[in-house]
Amino acid sequence: MGREVGNFLSRIFLGTSITCIDTFDGGQDDYGHNAADLPVIERRFEANLSLYPGRVRKLTSTSTKALAGLGEEGAQFDLIYIDGGHDRDTVHVDSLLAWPLLKDGGIAIWDDYEGGRSDTIERRPEEAINLFVASRRGQIEILHRNYQLIARKVSDGSRKTGMRSYMAEMALRSLRLRRVG
Numbered sequence: 001m002g003r004e005v006g007n008f009l010s011r012i013f014l015g016t017s018i019t020c021i022d023t024f025d026g027g028q029d030d031y032g033h034n035a036a037d038l039p040v041i042e043r044r045f046e047a048n049l050s051l052y053p054g055r056v057r058k059l060t061s062t063s064t065k066a067l068a069g070l071g072e073e074g075a076q077f078d079l080i081y082i083d084g085g086h087d088r089d090t091v092h093v094d095s096l097l098a099w100p101l102l103k104d105g106g107i108a109i110w111d112d113y114e115g116g117r118s119d120t121i122e123r124r125p126e127e128a129i130n131l132f133v134a135s136r137r138g139q140i141e142i143l144h145r146n147y148q149l150i151a152r153k154v155s156d157g158s159r160k161t162g163m164r165s166y167m168a169e170m171a172l173r174s175l176r177l178r179r180v181g
Contacts, residue, residue: 019057019077020045021066021084063090067097076103083111088121092128099136104155108140113149 024042049056059066063084080098085091091110102108116124129149133140144150 017055017057019059019070019075021059021061021063023062024060063094064097067094067101070101071097075101077101078103078106079109080106081109081111086112086116086125087123088125088128090128091125092132095128095132099132099153102153104153106153107143108151108153110149112147113145114147 022045024038024045046058049058059069061069080102082091082094082098084094095108095110098108110125110129112125113129114126117126121127133142133149133151139154141152141154142149143152
Protein backbone atom coordinates (compact mmCIF):
# COMPACT_ATOMS: atom_id res chain seq x y z
CA MET A 1 0.00 0.00 0.00
CA GLY A 2 1.35 3.38 -0.91
CA ARG A 3 3.75 1.82 -3.38
CA GLU A 4 1.12 1.98 -6.12
CA VAL A 5 0.38 5.62 -5.30
CA GLY A 6 4.10 6.39 -5.34
CA ASN A 7 4.45 4.67 -8.71
CA PHE A 8 1.68 6.85 -10.15
CA LEU A 9 3.22 10.02 -8.72
CA SER A 10 6.77 9.28 -9.89
CA ARG A 11 6.18 7.72 -13.29
CA ILE A 12 2.81 8.78 -14.63
CA PHE A 13 1.49 11.91 -12.95
CA LEU A 14 4.57 14.08 -12.62
CA GLY A 15 3.80 17.33 -10.85
CA THR A 16 0.34 16.28 -9.70
CA SER A 17 -1.19 15.49 -6.35
CA ILE A 18 -3.37 12.68 -5.06
CA THR A 19 -5.95 12.25 -2.31
CA CYS A 20 -6.10 8.83 -0.59
CA ILE A 21 -8.93 7.65 1.64
CA ASP A 22 -8.53 4.72 4.05
CA THR A 23 -9.57 3.91 7.60
CA PHE A 24 -6.36 1.96 8.26
CA ASP A 25 -8.34 -0.10 10.74
CA GLY A 26 -9.07 -3.17 8.66
CA GLY A 27 -12.55 -4.22 7.78
CA GLN A 28 -14.37 -6.73 5.66
CA ASP A 29 -11.65 -6.74 3.01
CA ASP A 30 -8.50 -6.62 5.12
CA TYR A 31 -7.13 -9.70 3.31
CA GLY A 32 -6.17 -11.63 6.40
CA HIS A 33 -4.22 -8.91 8.20
CA ASN A 34 -4.66 -9.13 11.93
CA ALA A 35 -5.15 -6.03 14.07
CA ALA A 36 -1.47 -5.94 15.06
CA ASP A 37 -0.46 -5.54 11.39
CA LEU A 38 -2.61 -2.49 10.75
CA PRO A 39 -0.30 0.15 12.32
CA VAL A 40 2.58 -1.36 10.34
CA ILE A 41 0.58 -1.07 7.12
CA GLU A 42 -0.20 2.58 7.79
CA ARG A 43 3.44 3.36 8.63
CA ARG A 44 4.54 1.64 5.41
CA PHE A 45 2.00 3.70 3.48
CA GLU A 46 3.39 6.91 4.99
CA ALA A 47 7.01 5.86 4.42
CA ASN A 48 6.35 4.98 0.77
CA LEU A 49 4.78 8.38 0.19
CA SER A 50 7.28 10.44 2.16
CA LEU A 51 9.20 10.89 -1.10
CA TYR A 52 6.35 13.07 -2.38
CA PRO A 53 5.94 15.82 0.24
CA GLY A 54 2.96 18.07 -0.35
CA ARG A 55 1.60 15.88 -3.14
CA VAL A 56 -0.37 13.34 -1.10
CA ARG A 57 -3.39 14.14 0.99
CA LYS A 58 -4.18 11.26 3.33
CA LEU A 59 -7.73 11.16 4.72
CA THR A 60 -8.02 8.62 7.53
CA SER A 61 -11.75 8.09 7.38
CA THR A 62 -14.49 5.96 5.94
CA SER A 63 -15.07 6.65 2.27
CA THR A 64 -18.60 7.90 2.97
CA LYS A 65 -17.45 10.59 5.40
CA ALA A 66 -14.39 11.56 3.36
CA LEU A 67 -16.23 11.79 0.03
CA ALA A 68 -19.03 13.82 1.62
CA GLY A 69 -16.43 16.16 3.13
CA LEU A 70 -14.64 16.52 -0.21
CA GLY A 71 -18.00 17.39 -1.76
CA GLU A 72 -18.58 20.09 0.84
CA GLU A 73 -15.12 21.49 0.04
CA GLY A 74 -15.99 21.62 -3.65
CA ALA A 75 -13.10 19.30 -4.51
CA GLN A 76 -12.79 18.21 -8.15
CA PHE A 77 -10.66 15.39 -9.55
CA ASP A 78 -9.43 14.31 -12.98
CA LEU A 79 -9.30 10.66 -11.94
CA ILE A 80 -11.22 8.75 -9.27
CA TYR A 81 -10.32 5.17 -8.38
CA ILE A 82 -12.99 3.34 -6.39
CA ASP A 83 -11.57 0.38 -4.48
CA GLY A 84 -12.72 0.67 -0.87
CA GLY A 85 -15.38 -1.75 0.24
CA HIS A 86 -16.19 -4.60 -2.07
CA ASP A 87 -19.81 -5.20 -1.15
CA ARG A 88 -22.62 -3.99 -3.39
CA ASP A 89 -24.03 -1.30 -1.09
CA THR A 90 -20.68 0.29 -0.19
CA VAL A 91 -19.61 0.44 -3.84
CA HIS A 92 -22.95 2.00 -4.80
CA VAL A 93 -22.71 4.71 -2.12
CA ASP A 94 -19.05 5.40 -2.99
CA SER A 95 -20.03 5.75 -6.65
CA LEU A 96 -22.86 8.16 -5.87
CA LEU A 97 -20.64 10.32 -3.66
CA ALA A 98 -17.58 10.24 -5.93
CA TRP A 99 -19.28 11.02 -9.25
CA PRO A 100 -20.02 14.71 -8.52
CA LEU A 101 -16.34 15.14 -7.58
CA LEU A 102 -15.20 13.97 -11.02
CA LYS A 103 -14.50 16.73 -13.54
CA ASP A 104 -16.24 16.64 -16.90
CA GLY A 105 -14.03 14.53 -19.15
CA GLY A 106 -12.48 12.84 -16.09
CA ILE A 107 -11.95 9.12 -15.66
CA ALA A 108 -13.57 6.85 -13.05
CA ILE A 109 -12.09 3.43 -12.38
CA TRP A 110 -13.96 0.81 -10.38
CA ASP A 111 -11.73 -2.03 -9.21
CA ASP A 112 -12.87 -5.63 -8.76
CA TYR A 113 -15.67 -5.26 -11.31
CA GLU A 114 -15.53 -8.94 -12.19
CA GLY A 115 -14.24 -10.00 -8.78
CA GLY A 116 -16.08 -12.09 -6.25
CA ARG A 117 -18.41 -13.78 -8.70
CA SER A 118 -18.59 -16.79 -6.40
CA ASP A 119 -19.83 -14.55 -3.54
CA THR A 120 -23.47 -13.73 -2.90
CA ILE A 121 -24.81 -10.82 -4.92
CA GLU A 122 -24.69 -8.57 -1.83
CA ARG A 123 -20.93 -9.16 -1.54
CA ARG A 124 -20.07 -8.32 -5.17
CA PRO A 125 -19.40 -4.84 -6.54
CA GLU A 126 -20.49 -5.67 -10.10
CA GLU A 127 -24.23 -5.16 -9.54
CA ALA A 128 -23.69 -1.76 -7.92
CA ILE A 129 -21.40 -0.63 -10.73
CA ASN A 130 -23.87 -1.80 -13.40
CA LEU A 131 -26.73 -0.01 -11.64
CA PHE A 132 -24.71 3.17 -11.34
CA VAL A 133 -23.61 3.10 -14.98
CA ALA A 134 -27.19 2.46 -16.15
CA SER A 135 -28.43 5.40 -14.07
CA ARG A 136 -25.90 7.72 -15.77
CA ARG A 137 -26.76 6.98 -19.41
CA GLY A 138 -25.73 9.94 -21.51
CA GLN A 139 -23.28 11.08 -18.83
CA ILE A 140 -20.87 8.18 -19.01
CA GLU A 141 -18.79 6.52 -21.70
CA ILE A 142 -17.45 3.03 -20.97
CA LEU A 143 -13.80 2.77 -22.04
CA HIS A 144 -12.86 -0.64 -20.64
CA ARG A 145 -14.75 -3.48 -18.98
CA ASN A 146 -12.90 -6.41 -17.45
CA TYR A 147 -11.63 -6.88 -13.91
CA GLN A 148 -11.84 -3.10 -13.73
CA LEU A 149 -14.50 -0.93 -15.30
CA ILE A 150 -13.13 2.35 -16.65
CA ALA A 151 -15.40 5.17 -17.76
CA ARG A 152 -15.22 8.80 -18.82
CA LYS A 153 -17.63 11.40 -17.47
CA VAL A 154 -19.32 13.01 -20.44
CA SER A 155 -20.55 16.49 -19.61
CA ASP A 156 -23.30 17.26 -22.09
CA GLY A 157 -24.87 13.88 -22.70
CA SER A 158 -23.01 13.28 -25.96
CA ARG A 159 -20.38 10.59 -26.23
CA LYS A 160 -17.88 13.06 -27.67
CA THR A 161 -16.05 15.44 -25.40
CA GLY A 162 -13.08 17.60 -26.13
CA MET A 163 -12.23 17.81 -22.45
CA ARG A 164 -9.59 15.16 -21.91
CA SER A 165 -7.38 15.97 -19.00
CA TYR A 166 -3.71 15.15 -19.00
CA MET A 167 -4.12 12.88 -15.98
CA ALA A 168 -6.99 10.94 -17.51
CA GLU A 169 -5.09 10.40 -20.74
CA MET A 170 -1.97 9.26 -18.89
CA ALA A 171 -4.00 6.79 -16.80
CA LEU A 172 -5.53 5.30 -19.93
CA ARG A 173 -2.14 5.11 -21.65
CA SER A 174 -0.65 3.35 -18.63
CA LEU A 175 -3.48 0.81 -18.50
CA ARG A 176 -3.15 0.13 -22.23
CA LEU A 177 0.61 -0.39 -21.89
CA ARG A 178 0.09 -2.84 -19.02
CA ARG A 179 -2.39 -4.78 -21.11
CA VAL A 180 0.06 -5.01 -24.03
CA GLY A 181 3.14 -5.76 -21.91
